[in-house]
């Protein structure tokens with residue numbers, strides 16, 4: 001299937017590892033121009049060097065920026081706007097499920113999780129919509145199945161990810177037919193150095209049993225599988241899809257209904 005993503009201009013928040021890095025690579029493979037940000041300057045520099053080696057003829061813009069900080073994200077979009085004028089595809093990927101097991105986290109922790117998982121997306125969406133000449137495009141939020149169901153994930157994370165569905169649906173309704181807005185809700189995604197890798201290092205047997213007993217596909221998803229879905233949703237092949245939340249979880253949530 002030709003996704004026709006060649007020369008599209010794409011921004012991904014949180015693109016230096018995991019799902020975000022798989023998104024950056026997958027869009028580059030399709031011939032898109034890609035801008036990404038993450039907080040750690042050294043990591044941004046080293047990923048950029050590696051990507052430039054892999055994709056010598058692509059345009060790649062990389063920024064050290066904290067997506068929870070509206071001023072920082074404004075600076076990123078202003079630099080992209082100076083260079084490209086506009087964006088075709090924006091993926092808000094920043095988020096983190098690490099929190100405490102309390103039924104309701106202390107206010108400081110709850111706010112931190114909210115900033116990381118919701119405010120970061122709000123900031124990115126606002127700047128995208130305010131970009132001059134922004135008349136067409138597609139916006140995708142990376143949420144989680146933890147926002148759909150309560151199966152033991154931290155409450156603050158689940159609430160923030162659920163709020164992304166509301167943001168996505170409201171924007172989809174209000175921005176149609178020019179801008180499509182969708183959510184992707186992954187289940188458990190493994191990659192070396194990721195949050196599931198940390199859990200496996202601590203207790204491999206427990207995690208293996210957990211995955212085998214809760215995920216019908218009996219395995220983790222990969223960042224590349226999430227990227228494939230996001231690429232399709234952001235392409236013209238998905239031109240009638242807006243306001244949707246697409247679950248990609250190896251069947252984990254099918255037994256909940």
Ligand SMILES: NC(=O)c1ccc[n+]([C@@H]2O[C@H](COP(=O)([O-])OP(=O)(O)OC[C@H]3O[C@@H](n4cnc5c(N)ncnc54)[C@H](OP(=O)(O)O)[C@@H]3O)[C@@H](O)[C@H]2O)c1
Pocket residue numbers: 013014015016017018019020037038039040043065066067068093094095096097116120142143144145185186187188189190193194195196
């Ligand atoms: N992995 C899973 O099993 C899973 C499951 C469901 C949903 N998700 C969602 O998928 C998304 C990506 O998950 P992941 O596991 O790939 O995450 P990850 O390994 O923690 O990577 C997050 C990326 O975002 C960057 N980042 C973090 N905070 C940032 C901030 N405030 N501003 C800018 N960049 C920031 C990180 O780099 P720096 O630290 O250098 O900033 C990194 O590049 C998240 O929204 C997560 O909630 C993941």
